[in-house]
Amino acid sequence: MNIDSIKNGMVIDHITAGKGMELYSLLKLDSLNCPIVIGKNVVSRKLGTKDIIKIDADIDLNTDILGYVDPDVTINIIKDGKIIEKKTVSLPEKLVNVIECKNPRCITSCEQELDQVFTLTDKENRVYRCLYCETKAKEQSH
Amino acid sequence: MRSLIDIKELSLKELDSLIDTALDIIENPQKYSEKCKGKKLATLFFEPSTRTRLSFEAAMYELGGNVLGFSEASSSSSAKGESVADTAKMISCYADIIAMRHPKEGAPLVASMNATIPVVNAGDGGHNHPTQTLADLLTIKRKKGRFNNLTIGLCGDLKFGRTVHSLIAAMSRYEGVKFVLISPEELRIPSYVKTDVLDKCGIEYVETKDLCGAMPELDILYMTRIQKERFFNEEDYLRLKDSYILDPQKLENAKKDLCIMHPLPRVNEISVKVDSDPRACYFEQALNGKYMRMALILMLLGIK
Structure with a gap:
């Protein structure tokens, strides 16, 4: 299957096969009006299969979340049909409204308008803790 | 601000x-x-x-x-x-x-x-x-004259005992501090206190259920109440509430200059018979x- 190259925009590549839709949702791409293509189970020399997202618009997207959900993705920035920048992602220091605190004693359990904030407390072991009650985030399904 | x-x-x-x-x-x-x-x-x-x-x-x-x-x-x-x-x-x-x-x-x-x-x-x-910890620190300073080289026994509810978590965080910054963590299995210190505080600071600690066995080496014994309000299940509270009761017999093997602390209020975890022991510091701790x-x-x- 061929998908036309994009002129100006972003390609999120090397997404673990099956995670493309989840990233689409977490990055809130449904709110954009530009052409977006999601490739599922695309053949990859590096991974066997992969997902890929192409966004055909020159937008400024906060991609910090990618480091938490799928740390091996690469981001290519395209300008005039050429890759002008290739980025890898790292674990974000802070996650806002990405994961929810499961501690029933946490203030976020009763004040639901509070942002769910988790901070990276142990980089080596990828440990995030709730900003408010310090409860460790459970490993997500992704 | x-x-x-x-x-x-x-x-x-x-x-x-x-x-x-x-x-x-x-x-x-x-x-x-x-x-x-x-x-x-x-x-x-x-x-x-x-x-x-x-x-x-x-x-x-x-x-x-x-x-x-x-x-x-x-x-x-x-x-x-x-x-x-x-x-x-x-x-x-x-x-x-x-x-x-x-x-x-x-x-x-x-x-x-x-x-x-x-x-x-x-x-x-x-x-x-944190302000309970400030009270605890002033009590330790006034009684022991130092914060380093102390063996501190923490006894009772180490899971939900917020004063315990704060005291560990504060004392882990001093050299030569050792903790003896005495609790029933169900109320052991949360793992994050061990990994993020004790292990990170390289602090020596042991976990035990045996208060009497730990007593002779302690410089400070910090008793805590099993707090009813922290349990979702009354049955668990009733089963654990009398796990440790400090009385004069249990203090027989303790050091002469042991400092017995408690954040108060106590229920029955320290017998009133201990109050007259010069090593009991808990009311002074409240004043501090x-x-x-x-x-x-x-x-x-x-x-x-």
């Missing part, structure tokens, strides 16, 4: 300075009697407390200031559904400093993020209780809490 939510926010230098101020207050109370004249402390207690609230209030009165507030959630706007953030913004209009106790963990942090005046965490659920809260109020209000 500075708040105190977690004891770890205070550097060792700041802790030393607070202790020096508290010691000076003990020596020269008159010198401090009008330091907070015209200032108001708001005590926002969403959960019942006697000691901490009265200690904060006594501290502010002894500094010449005034106090306003409430002592249970039902008499506050939270009963009508007001958020902690809104309460903090509103109280900022009326007072100069807030002391907040709340059953939900992180509530004082939320208050500090929204208030325009300093917020002191006066206990948030089973999480933190007032002095440290006075020192803290002065620091947070920027009053020399």
Whole structure:
């Protein structure tokens, strides 16, 4: 299957096969009006299969979340049909409204308008803790 | 504008300075009697407390200031559904400093993020209780004269005991400190305290169920209450509540200069027969809490 190259925009590549839709949702791409293509189970020399997202618009997207959900993705920035920048992602220091605190004693359990904030407390072991009650985030399904 | 939510926010230098101020207050109370004249402390207690609230209030009165507030959630706007953030913004209009106790963990942090005046965490659920730790530290300083090279036994509810978590965080910064963690299996210290504090600081510790076996090596024995309000299940509480009761027999093998501490209130975990033992420090510890809260109020209000 061929998908036309994009002129100006972003390609999120090397997404673990099956995670493309989840990233689409977490990055809130449904709110954009530009052409977006999601490739599922695309053949990859590096991974066997992969997902890929192409966004055909020159937008400024906060991609910090990618480091938490799928740390091996690469981001290519395209300008005039050429890759002008290739980025890898790292674990974000802070996650806002990405994961929810499961501690029933946490203030976020009763004040639901509070942002769910988790901070990276142990980089080596990828440990995030709730900003408010310090409860460790459970490993997500992704 | 500075708040105190977690004891770890205070550097060792700041802790030393607070202790020096508290010691000076003990020596020269008159010198401090009008330091907070015209200032108001708001005590926002969403959960019942006697000691901490009265200690904060006594501290502010002894500094010449005034106090306003409430002592249970039902008499506050939270009963009508007001958020902690809104309460903090509103109280900022009326007072100069807030002391907040709340059953939900992180509530004082939320208050500090929204208030325009300093917020002191006066206990948030089973999480933190930094001013109790300040009281504990002054007691250790006055009784032992040092913070390093001490073997500290922590006994009882180490899972939900917020005073225990804060004390471990504070004492782990000193050299030669060893912890003996004495609790039933179900109330052991949370793993994050072990990994993020004890292991990270390279602190020696052992976990045991045996209070008597641990007794001879202890310089400090910190008893805690099994707190009914932390259990969702009454059955679990009833099963665990009498796990440890300190009495004169259990102290037979203890050091002569052991310092017995308890954040109070106690139920039955220390027999009243121990009260007359010169090693019992828990009522003095409550008094020390007032002095440290006075020192803290002065620091947070920027009053020399």
